[in-house]
Amino acid sequence: MYSSVATMKATKSKKRGTHHLTRVMNALIAAGEPLTAYQVLAAVRDDGLRFPSQIYRALDRLVARGLVHRLDSVNAFVVCSCPHTDHRGVKTFTICDSCGAVQEMTSPTLDRSIHEAARATAFAAAHSSIEIRGVCQACQKQQDSPPTPI
Numbered sequence: 001m002y003s004s005v006a007t008m009k010a011t012k013s014k015k016r017g018t019h020h021l022t023r024v025m026n027a028l029i030a031a032g033e034p035l036t037a038y039q040v041l042a043a044v045r046d047d048g049l050r051f052p053s054q055i056y057r058a059l060d061r062l063v064a065r066g067l068v069h070r071l072d073s074v075n076a077f078v079v080c081s082c083p084h085t086d087h088r089g090v091k092t093f094t095i096c097d098s099c100g101a102v103q104e105m106t107s108p109t110l111d112r113s114i115h116e117a118a119r120a121t122a123f124a125a126a127h128s129s130i131e132i133r134g135v136c137q138a139c140q141k142q143q144d145s146p147p148t149p150i
Helices: 004-010 018-031 037-047 052-064 108-120 137-143
Strands: 068-071 076-079 091-096 102-105 129-134
Touching: 018 037, 018 052, 018 076, 037 052, 037 076, 052 068, 052 076, 068 091
Parallel strands: 091 129
Antiparallel strands: 068 076, 091 102
């Protein structure tokens, strides 16, 4: 699902701390699912990162670069899976309450609607993220019952 392209982008510069970025990014890619900062710390502890502050700094930098997203409702981080380079739009995620699977989506229509609504109230939106909780198709099939609609 994720490629080494994200890792390469994370480590383009030779600045101090790229070792941490690479390790954190690789841990998130290897997990293939959202991880909390402490789960990331556990995954990279043997690579020399031993303090939560190191992990939070690396995650903050990866989020700022648009390579990782923070999922507020589950207090976790996930690698950006959309092949876009413009991270100004509305970030939309579906999160399965049964298996924890996360799907990142883009919708130009939703972007326009949200920005128009913000402009209509004279609000300058800088960042927006939508997390839709429910049950994924695979879990619906296993449960053999449709989800309760909103």
